[in-house]
Amino acid sequence: MILPTLDSHHPGSAPLRSAGQQAETLLDWLGREGIGSLALLHGTSMGAEIALAAAARAAVPITRCVFDDGPFFRFPRPVRAVMAWKFWSIARRCRGKAPQAVMQDALPRRLSGDDPEQFRALWGAVCEVSGYLTAEDCRAMAGICYDGALPAFSEEQQRRFTFLLSEGEPAHTSKKRLLRTYPAASYIDRPGNSHCGFQVSDPEGCAAFLKTLIV
Template identity: 35%
Template sequence: MTFETLGNKENPAVLLIHGMLCTAKDCRGFGKYLADDYYVIMPTLDGHGNDGTDLLSAEGEASKILDYLRENGIDRLALIQGSSMGAEVALALYELLNAKGIPVHRCFFDGGPFFDFKPAFRRFMYVRFRNLVKIFDTDDHEEAYSKVMESGIIKFVAKDKAAEFEPMIRSITAERRSFSDSTIRNMVKICYNCKLPHFTEGEQRKMIFFHSNEEPAVKCRKRLVKAYPVAVYRGISGYAHCGLQIKKPKGYAELLKKAIKEGL
């Protein structure tokens, strides 16, 4: 795991966790609009960079982020934000920080697929993602971009709004990358075998679950509401999965600021 930061370390800290197949640089687009007021911390999760690591679990990633916070003298967070699979990592981190007595003012989970599907479905998704990540293992970045944009997974997730993903897909295909079999299996497990930890009502009130009303991941909301009845749930129409942060990064950053200050 590696880390990037923006802003003044003396300011309140916010942590932005990217989604599946992305890296910390995919948080810069909206993170830069937070950097005037906050110290912005952006990890690249294991198995997603070129540091030779494998992604093992959401809990393992949370533990490494905790180590980084301690090593850098950060003893509280104004915000944990997680996108897509990063939302599951953010949830695991929130649980861990609560257990360690480290205050978190607000959590913002964007597009998290908080599902717990049967093994047969997870095996199916493993094959789909195994085939998808092969596209990244090339130096022909334009070909990789075209293949990803035409992939069945992008068409399923984005439906008729795949064009919104162009900046993100260009970013993640801008360099040759490989994903280990272990990383692929554990990405699928994090997304589709997600256990929802217990949180008190006070802890739930700090949690904001945000989805596009048209995205497939919104279907996990019933499960979330049952587990966290007093958390905050917000939706937006007209965007694909995590589309607001991609299409309108400044507006998305303002939404995060509002979440920190007012809780939406």
């Protein structure tokens, strides 16, 4: 199993540029490590776009792919510019602050849904990585979230895909686009959860679910 992460989110990492770039980095690493197959490729949030791009490029067989609350949108450039500014604003606002202080802001509260307290650890991670992000990184993040390509896959490949979608989360609105492109994939709506709420609120249950897909 492998879960893609993003550059620019830890000390000494390369700048973040695109989902395709991240996918190529991941696949290059698999090749160097001699990994010839994957039981599970699990992408979370923006990592879901990276996982999808990697699945389209991978030369190694992948048994199952899970895409958890990925924002699979394609919006015009002005929208992406606005969101890049919002991401950069959040990054600057989170620097040096405790999660509780950040969670009082309107956008974090909206992303945290009805039970923001369960996302304290997630916002703690945002506060931690915000110090490494640049404005250019935030523009790349907006591109990954809001200019996402949906590569073509065969019906057989689509049957290996599972999309986890939290009903109370904005990314859920990209489901129609996904259904049109990948009608043979599996879709699981989880009511009452916000962004990546399954793994955040019930990590053991999420891990058990992932295990059922590959055992």
